[in-house]
Amino acid sequence: MSIEITGVSKSFGPVAALKDVSLSIAEGKIYGLLGRNGAGKSTLLNIITNRLFADSGTVLIDGEPAAENDRALGKVYLMSEKHLYPEGMKVANVLKWSRHFYPDFDMDFALTLAEKFGLNLNKKVKALSTGYSSILKIIVSLSVNVPYVLLDEPVLGLDANHRDMFYKILVERYSLRPATYVISTHLIEEVAGIIEDVIIIKEGEIIRQESCEGLIAQGYTVSGNRTVVDQFIADKNVIGSDDLGGLKSAYILGTLDRGAVPADLEITRLDLQKLFIQLTA
Amino acid sequence: MKSAMIYQISEMKKPLLIYYAIIFFLLLASFLTTEVFLHISANGTTINGIEISSMIFIFVCGLNSFKEPFRMFLQNGLSRKTLFLSYLCSLLSVTGVMAIIDTSIGAIGRSLGSYQSAFHEFYRQYFPAVGPGQVFVGFALSLLLYTTSALTGYFITSLYYRMSKGLKLLVSIGVPVLLIIVLPIVDMGYANGAISRGLGEIFLLASGVKAGYNPLYPLGSCIILSSVLAGLTYLLQRRAVIKEQV
Numbered sequence A: 001m002s003i004e005i006t007g008v009s010k011s012f013g014p015v016a017a018l019k020d021v022s023l024s025i026a027e028g029k030i031y032g033l034l035g036r037n038g039a040g041k042s043t044l045l046n047i048i049t050n051r052l053f054a055d056s057g058t059v060l061i062d063g064e065p066a067a068e069n070d071r072a073l074g075k076v077y078l079m080s081e082k083h084l085y086p087e088g089m090k091v092a093n094v095l096k097w098s099r100h101f102y103p104d105f106d107m108d109f110a111l112t113l114a115e116k117f118g119l120n121l122n123k124k125v126k127a128l129s130t131g132y133s134s135i136l137k138i139i140v141s142l143s144v145n146v147p148y149v150l151l152d153e154p155v156l157g158l159d160a161n162h163r164d165m166f167y168k169i170l171v172e173r174y175s176l177r178p179a180t181y182v183i184s185t186h187l188i189e190e191v192a193g194i195i196e197d198v199i200i201i202k203e204g205e206i207i208r209q210e211s212c213e214g215l216i217a218q219g220y221t222v223s224g225n226r227t228v229v230d231q232f233i234a235d236k237n238v239i240g241s242d243d244l245g246g247l248k249s250a251y252i253l254g255t256l257d258r259g260a261v262p263a264d265l266e267i268t269r270l271d272l273q274k275l276f277i278q279l280t281a
Numbered sequence B: 001m002k003s004a005m006i007y008q009i010s011e012m013k014k015p016l017l018i019y020y021a022i023i024f025f026l027l028l029a030s031f032l033t034t035e036v037f038l039h040i041s042a043n044g045t046t047i048n049g050i051e052i053s054s055m056i057f058i059f060v061c062g063l064n065s066f067k068e069p070f071r072m073f074l075q076n077g078l079s080r081k082t083l084f085l086s087y088l089c090s091l092l093s094v095t096g097v098m099a100i101i102d103t104s105i106g107a108i109g110r111s112l113g114s115y116q117s118a119f120h121e122f123y124r125q126y127f128p129a130v131g132p133g134q135v136f137v138g139f140a141l142s143l144l145l146y147t148t149s150a151l152t153g154y155f156i157t158s159l160y161y162r163m164s165k166g167l168k169l170l171v172s173i174g175v176p177v178l179l180i181i182v183l184p185i186v187d188m189g190y191a192n193g194a195i196s197r198g199l200g201e202i203f204l205l206a207s208g209v210k211a212g213y214n215p216l217y218p219l220g221s222c223i224i225l226s227s228v229l230a231g232l233t234y235l236l237q238r239r240a241v242i243k244e245q246v
Helices: A040-049 A093-103 A106-115 A128-144 A161-177 A211-214 A225-231 A271-279 B002-037 B050-063 B065-075 B081-110 B118-122 B130-160 B165-189 B196-204 B216-237
Strands: A002-012 A015-026 A030-033 A055-060 A078-080 A149-152 A179-185 A197-202 A205-211 A219-225 A237-243 A247-253 A266-269
Touching: A002 A040, A015 A040, A015 A055, A015 A179, A015 A205, A030 A040, A030 A149, A030 A271, A040 A055, A040 A149, A040 A179, A078 A128, A078 B165, A093 A106, A093 A128, A093 B002, A106 A128, A106 A161, A128 A149, A128 A161, A149 B118, A149 B216, A197 A211, A197 B002, A197 B130, A205 A211, A205 A271, A211 A271, A225 A237, A225 A247, A237 A271, A271 B050, B002 B065, B002 B081, B050 B118, B050 B130, B065 B081, B065 B130, B081 B118, B081 B130, B081 B216, B118 B130, B165 B196, B196 B216
Parallel strands: A030 A179, A030 A197, A078 A149, A149 A179
Antiparallel strands: A002 A015, A002 A055, A197 A205, A219 A247, A219 A266, A237 A247
């Protein structure tokens, strides 16, 4: 059970948005889909959900072609940056119709979330702020109960409290009813703690797909006195550094030889965001 | 498919209720004015043309039936094929109900002497008296004309959706200019009226006038035209995509 993407390419005029992308998204995992602006993340998600057509390549959902296939498409829900609900539709009706289209839609859970987030059910979709529009999409995404939920910039416009609530509810939901969540976001530090696998896309090509732990384990962070750090990293593959007064943190790719680390330096895990910046620069 | 149809019908329900509320109000006002207050029905004063209003109404509905449901269906994991088929099925349900209402209004109005069905008026030779057969033909004609009207609107809106902004502008200006200015000039200046005569002949044949005002001809014409429009619309919709970055 998985989403299998094979050799997918897509161009918009002269711009190649996706170049021969092949990818497997397994069941029951939380993925982080990371990439810079214009890297092709949204295009990929839109092709998976049949909103756009690939120029070439195939998308299989649980072994069935996704293109124009209601059964396959019914297993996936995409929460995109801009939703496609009618602007004049009331929030309550969005939930009502979601229940019509997704038989396993959990209305009670959706209503509970609406209350928790303070979402007014009588408001029209067009009257929602960016933050509440995201909240509506989050509520539907977490209530549809399909095997694959794709979240494109899910926390757009949300304040810190609501973002925190979303991450907690997502993890709770995932532990109670496992499904595959693909989170496409620029807020890497915020999702780093909940994603299991990372897919990094750069200029339309997948440059990394591996476990988050595995990726982070490919390097380490060294911190301490600037002079000592500089001496230590002289012959290392440094992917970035931060200076603060006389202190310095450097981000290193490579295997750590603990015996060679001076006593006054601190070694910590590699920062996913720093690694991402280096990989996609 | 069932949910898709329920959604499509629900989208048409509100405008349909408003439309018939207005129609019933106008009919009632007309009846009260002519029959009750002025007592002029004996002079042969009648109202008619509800079928024409219904055709215009359902055409406008067709114009507004693509973009929002298309986006809604893609958001909810339904294919373009389901969108198209559910529209066809729900449209036939709606035009069927409209045809029943309009035929009933025609039958009741005719018996009261204050209403004349536009179709019965036009095909008077075929409908010298109203029996069950004529009522059925009137119903079928309403059904098919409304369906064809709606599909014309649905085709136009699907075509416009697929066009680029430049092409939309070109078609919006070009088609009226072609029909209102260029065609008459070419027809009268170079073709000696052959184009308008040819178009007139086609209309007379399709409407059954040439066959002695036979309403079975427009039934056939509507079936052919609606099939062509449905086919072209599906071809347009099957490759339609969400336009803005979503």
